[in-house]
Amino acid sequence: MEKKKTTIVLFSGDYDKVMAAYIIANGAAAYDHEVTIFHTFWGLNALRKDEPIQVNKSFLEKMFGKMMPRGPEKMGLSKMNMAGMGPKMIKDIMKKHNTMPVKDLIEMAKEQDVKLVACQMTVDLLGFKQDEIIDGVDFAGVAAYLADAEDGNVNLFI
């Protein structure tokens, strides 16, 4: 039996939205789907290493790098962010409910062979260098995404 496919375009860089994307991805992998998450624009921050990396960047690229969260655990919420109070509160509640933090959901996704793809065009646009991106990520464009999506059974844009 040919495996079913799930593809997710992760455009958003909010903690809650990234969490939703990775929960669906992990669920789909448990459903035996071949799963691809195509990260573009703010969603690329989910793939960012959490420590500062020494790379050659232009002034503007440095500014961009400083203004965007380094990895998922530094992201804000799409609602009720309250200048950073929201994420702290929700992480506290998540601990009580035994819900996995996004960082762990990403690890779990990798373990389950979810294909993580970074959109090369927006990587360049936002000034990311490959060294700043976590290991195990492919760099590709819209055609590679469409190749997966055209026979996808579940295709989401988050």
Next chain:
Amino acid sequence: MNVTKVLDAKGLACPMPIVKTKKAIAEIESGQVLEIHTTDKGAVKDLTAWTESTGHELLKHEDDNGVLKFWVKKG
């Protein structure tokens, strides 16, 4: 019932019960039975849908004082 493997997924939240179930069922042979314990209230719908879609059989499930127990026969 002849249970081959017991999976303790108590206290875990979505999507972990289903992820762990998938891993556990990969470790048993076709026709063998996996027993799953969870406290995730979404699991009744989740495991029913999952077994149907992945070709396994949900033999029965019960609520044992808040612990949901499932018996799944590998397809």
